[in-house]
Amino acid sequence: MSENELSAVEAELYDRQIRLWGIESQERLRAANVLLIGVRGLGSEIAKNILLTGVNSLVILDDGIVTEEEQNKNFLLNRGSEGKKIAEEVLIKAQALNPLVKLSADTSAPAEKEAFFFESFTIIVATGIKTDLLFKIDRICRANKIKLIAGDVFGSFGYSVNDFQDHHYIADQPKLLGKKRGHDSKETKAEREILKVKGEIKYPELYKVIILPNKKQNADCIKKSKRRNEYLFLMLILLEFRNRQNRDPRVSNLDKDLKLLQEIKIEVLDLYQADHLKLSDQVFELVFGEVVPVCAVLGGIIAQEVIKAVSQREIPVNNVFLFDPVTYCGKEETVA
Template sequence: MAEKQLSAVEAELYDRQIRLWGIESQEKLRAANVLLINIRALGSEIAKNILLSGINSLTILDDGTVTEEEQQKNFLLNKGSVGNPIADEVLIKAQALNPLVKIKVDKQPPSSKDSSYFKNFTIIVATCIKTDLLLKIDKVCRSSNVKLIYGDVFGTFGFSVADFLDHNYHEDQIKLAGKKRTHGEKDHEKTTIKVQGVINYPELKKVLILPNTKQSADSIKKSKRRNELFYIMLALMEFRNKNNRNPAIESKEGDLKTLETIKADIFQLYEVDELKTKLPADIFELVFGEEVVPVCSVVGGVIAQEVIKAVSEKEVPVNNIFLFDPITFDGKEEAIGA
């Protein structure tokens, strides 16, 4: 990725950010070309934050049309948008957030794209897609040195999972100068040092292992102290795979039964039957209602933050799963499949 030197206009616009993470990181962001797959309630929050960060370009890939419910949840939409392509309808407000970023829209289905399409980006952010497509994209990304993060919100539960390849990063740490103290001296001279590190992310097919697949879950089963929300995440992904939609209030009774069956299959696969007593009996009651806007704001902020870390290589990113607890509203980090 060739970094682009900031213009005087950009340096002035991004002055506060440059003070926060430095000119080198801002130049890396300035060179980044981002693909966002689906710009619904969660996607709009992600788009807002990465546009404001000062990337080079954002491509929005979404073949959907605006529904009345979506119009109420998505702050990038205007009144009168219902029935129109969502990618077109978000464009005006999205561009207004940062006129310096080039924004493109693509209204073709994400599943229709061939492998070459996904190779042209610095990082891909995916939402609202099925697992088979996600794993296909991840395979292309790994062969093309493109980073990937996927996230979703189901009711008040949200999550993200990242594959940032072999990710090099640095962080600034404060260090006390090693000098001999004199009598009565209290203060030590402080210096800032750059500490470098690397995180080796596993490919997603080793992280998102679902029932009835050929992939072995043995590496994940070795850790018995896994956050139980990880398995709820898998159950929701499998529900979408089977039904091509999220759990819906209008079919709640049947969907709850389906989710419980899927959960039982996942518990059996991972040999974690003891979680039956740890998880609240009504945990799936919290995943209905499509995307809850405040949760989208939190999870979207986290995902956008991870995009900024991945591109700028500044600060330690999540390795590799973030889980938003629908009961306590806390964020949990899990390292899966490493």
């Protein structure tokens, strides 16, 4: 049996998945090595779902320390973990989800990692990092044909961005066959046939998708787009806030953070030549902390995109997913 082939134990454990997307797709997952940057509220949900799919290995990269607040929103942490390294503290519960996956923790700062560290992975999922580092990782991924997903939860708002480069996939497409007339002249019901359809999506580099004020990026293409989803602007505002403050908005700093968010909003909407009424200031009251149910929803969606990217089955998001903090609906936006 080759290294990538499933053992009898794995075939039994992943039986439902194999029935759903086939043995070849499961073997691709079995061979995948995944890096997860950040294992906070959202990251813990992503880790859980990725482990259950049966990848070969999962490395958790997070230099953070466990706080009381983190314990309240991260189900992978045990009580009494305050002050310890969060990447190490999640390992016991995470490994119990699937003992067959090689699971390890790295407590280094993501920004201090050399390029060669990222080159050994099949796919990288990044949460909680600034855009300069994200663009750096994206360049490394493109040079080494590694898939990349970035995502975050801010309060009840969440987003993800895919860069799968030149991605080929096979999707199931139902087709209804025509009704047939029998010997007794009675028509039979139309039959349903599932066709395997091949497709391809070419993803742009992330620096062409996440274009922010005061950056040396070509914004000509975005100025031609007048009908962008308002929550794409919210994503950009929050990422720019993180870039400037080196943190996410905090309830303990509510008034000052709201004021800064409003100032960044003006800069972003001016850059995109969008109406300032496009995004209400009231939505900023919904972007503090990490709402656990939103982490669960977005964590499932991002893990699903990991499965699509690795297994090459079904159509992935092209290329931005936005979770509406008001209606709790998901919307797909194609940028660049």
